[in-house]
Amino acid sequence: MEVIRLEAPDDFDGWRMAARALAARGVPPEDVLWQVGDEVTDLFAGADLTMPQGAKTLNVPKDFIDLARMAVLHRDPQRFALLYGLLIRVGRDPRVMQDRADPLVRRLSVLVKAIRRDIHKMRAFVRFREMPVGNRVRYISWFEPDHHILRANAGFFVGRFANMEWSILTPDGSVHWDGDVLTEGAGASSSDIPDEDPTEKIWETYYASIFNPSRLMTGAMLREMPKKYWKNMPETRLITGMIAGARGRELEMIERSKPKA
Amino acid sequence: MSRLDMAGKLEILADAAKYDASCASSGAQKRDSRGGKGIGSTTASSGICHSYTPDGRCISLLKILLTNSCIFDCHYCINRKSSNVRRARFTAKEVVDLTLSFYKRNYIEGLFLSSGIIGSPDYTMEQIVEVARSLRLDHDFRGYIHLKTIPDADPMLVEAAGRFADRVSINVELPTVPGLTKLAPEKSAPRIEGAMGQMRLAIEDSKDARRRYRHAPRFATGQSTQMIVGADDGTDRDIVGRAAHLYDRFGLRRVYYSAFSPIPDASAVLPLKRPPLQRENRLYQADWLMRFYTFTPEDVAQTTDPVTGMLPLDIDPKLAWALKFREHFPVDVNRAPKEALLRVPGLGTKAVNGILSARRVRRLRLEDVGRLTVSVKKLLPFIICEDWRPVRLTDRADLKALVAPKPVQLDLFGA
Incomplete structure (x- = not known):
């Protein structure tokens, strides 16, 4: 058994280097144990990752690299092993990537789909609160992603808020932008952000006013905005009351529009 | 009557805007705020929904009217002249500040601005354009902007709207011409389509210019429209036919279907009932078949009932x-x-x-x-x-x- 220790849970480059060396030596997938950081297990020695003399570089299609880059961000502990298994098969026959009905390709595609959704929902549901720092202003957010997407998603926020100073804190790590440089920091807790932002009151006014009580469709709302996100989104505290009052408001509008007797 | 504060105005002017179904923030030219002095970015493909209300609709843009006062008297509209809803008006600066402060907190992708018609169509259009101008030029805002254009405004003003917006739209309102004549007597189907035709040309010209000159001025990348479903007696076959005509003739990005729903103080000529949501859903499905599944309008028409002209409700x-x-x-x-x-x-x-x-x-x-x-x-x-x-x-x-x-x-x- 060969043990590979990766530096971080989203360490794509580390996985790629190790996988290339292992594949060049022809190590079968079932003989590799993938680990992140200091996870336990001293049972096995570290693997030999020097490339054998004259080993051929493994050429893989670009869509494999794209898939692997995303799939490593998933929390599934099997992800590195599954990817190595697919790499070995792709090395034998690159057409495997086209076979989207293949069980392994499918399983990894499902991981990638979950990652894309997690990345998308983070872009959507991060909420910044304004915090004065000296004579400047910093925007701070607390967010709990399902997977290891923070680093991969930071570039989106840099592009969008390039001229603001901001921080996004998560349980497993944080990113900070000062207008020039992106830095990484340790995990944080939800109490590390300001308790409120006065603009949230105005946002809630908007949220309540744009709702059409005659069209109540809570199922559609929950599908796209599951309750696990609610606690970090200020407007959601209004939802219960909005639902309870909806039918009454609709009937009142109908009543008021009836021709007066 | 007491003076309205910011929240009071927002309550009225968001409530007045919610009957417009469109909220997409997709299809803009990809850009971000790096190298600029403001904030904002757009994705080339799909937009982002930052929240959902219990009606299942997405909140992507700050969707508001500049004012809900209006000289028109369209029966289906909450803002019509004869309605006794409370009126309010934002200044351009108030809308700009609100957009930026929501955007900085990541509540929205940008602004969708419309307005009741006050003074004249030109005056109203000028006010709308001024908000977009200020966001783009004074604040270097690079988020999404969708502007409603006013039917009879000066083409120069509509052109200016296109320069600052990612998307522009003008609503055809009702699927049939008799429906429009009856329910929106001041509006005219030929004039609405005329404006769409001009916008199509302007959008195509700018695409052409950008192909040849990398630094050609930016311009809106698409236009869309909305039809109200269930306020007149237009059938699903009428609606699908009209939508196909609009997609074909004006290269629209989207046609939105909005089930007519009760509004406060509705006009007596309108149906007092729950909005036909299932019907609206079937129309969107039919629309998708035409846009993504190679169905022709005739294919879709063949699934409607020969007598009533309606799509089945029990199956898609x-x-x-x-x-x-x-x-x-x-x-x-x-x-x-x-x-x-x-x-x-x-x-x-x-x-x-x-x-x-x-x-x-x-x-x-x-x-x-x-x-x-x-x-x-x-x-x-x-x-x-x-x-x-x-x-x-x-x-x-x-x-x-x-x-x-x-x-x-x-x-x-x-x-």
């Missing part, structure tokens, strides 16, 4: 088409062309692409198709694969009962 239009034209089935997933696969009820565009890709490698069995779709059971009567061939299932008189979804109680609020 794709299934309705398959049940009516059974001679096209079963379709062999290992051999059939893409267009035939797209006709199979239960196969979406992603599944079809997956099948096309996988079958280049090997012949597909039922379990393979099962891995590419949500439910293979519904497909059984309609497909052939390596180890499956339906036994004259498509001849059965009770086929509909086998494949139609079971009626479910809609919308219980999940725990």
Whole structure:
């Protein structure tokens, strides 16, 4: 058994280097144990990752690299092993990537789909609160992603808020932008952000006013905005009351529009 | 009457804007705020929904009116002259500040600004353009902007709107001309279509210029419109036909369908009932069939009831088409062309692409198709694969009962 220790849970480059060396030596997938950081297990020695003399570089299609880059961000502990298994098969026959009905390709595609959704929902549901720092202003957010997407998603926020100073804190790590440089920091807790932002009151006014009580469709709302996100989104505290009052408001509008007797 | 504060105005002017269904923030030119002095970015492909209200609708843009005062008297509209709703008006600066402060907190993708008509169409259009100008030029705002254009405004002003916006729209309002004449007497279908035609030319000119000169001035990348469903007696066949005409003639990105819903202080000529949401949903499905599934408007029209002109409510239009034209089935997933696969009820565009890709490698069995779709059971009567061939299932008189979804109680609020 060969043990590979990766530096971080989203360490794509580390996985790629190790996988290339292992594949060049022809190590079968079932003989590799993938680990992140200091996870336990001293049972096995570290693997030999020097490339054998004259080993051929493994050429893989670009869509494999794209898939692997995303799939490593998933929390599934099997992800590195599954990817190595697919790499070995792709090395034998690159057409495997086209076979989207293949069980392994499918399983990894499902991981990638979950990652894309997690990345998308983070872009959507991060909420910044304004915090004065000296004579400047910093925007701070607390967010709990399902997977290891923070680093991969930071570039989106840099592009969008390039001229603001901001921080996004998560349980497993944080990113900070000062207008020039992106830095990484340790995990944080939800109490590390300001308790409120006065603009949230105005946002809630908007949220309540744009709702059409005659069209109540809570199922559609929950599908796209599951309750696990609610606690970090200020407007959601209004939802219960909005639902309870909806039918009454609709009937009142109908009543008021009836021709007066 | 007391003076309204910011929240008071927002309450009125968001409430007045919510009957416009459009909220997309997609299809802009990709850009971000790096190298600029402001904030904002757009994605080239899909937009982002930053929240959802309990009506299941997405909040992507700050959707408000500049004012809900209006010189028009359209019966279906909450803001019509004769309605006694409370009136309010934002200044351009108030809208700019509100947009920026929401955007900085990541509540929105940008602004969707419309307005009641005050003074003249030109005056109103000028006010709308001023908000967009200030966001773009004073604040270097690079987020999404959607502007409603006013039917009879000066083409120069409409052109200016296009320069600052990612999307512009003008509503056709009702699917039929008699409906528009009856319910929106001051509006004119030819003038609305005339404005759409001008906008199409301007959008195409700017695309052409950008192909040739990299630094050609930016311009809106698309236009859309909305039809109200259920306020007049236009049938689904009318609506689908009108939508097809609009897509074809004006190159629209989207046609939105908005089920007419009760509004405060509605006009007495309108139906006092719950909005026809199921009907609206079927129209969106029909629209998708035309945009992504190679259905022609005639294909869709054939699924409507010959007498009433309405789409079936109990099954979706794709299934309705398959049940009516059974001679096209079963379709062999290992051999059939893409267009035939797209006709199979239960196969979406992603599944079809997956099948096309996988079958280049090997012949597909039922379990393979099962891995590419949500439910293979519904497909059984309609497909052939390596180890499956339906036994004259498509001849059965009770086929509909086998494949139609079971009626479910809609919308219980999940725990």
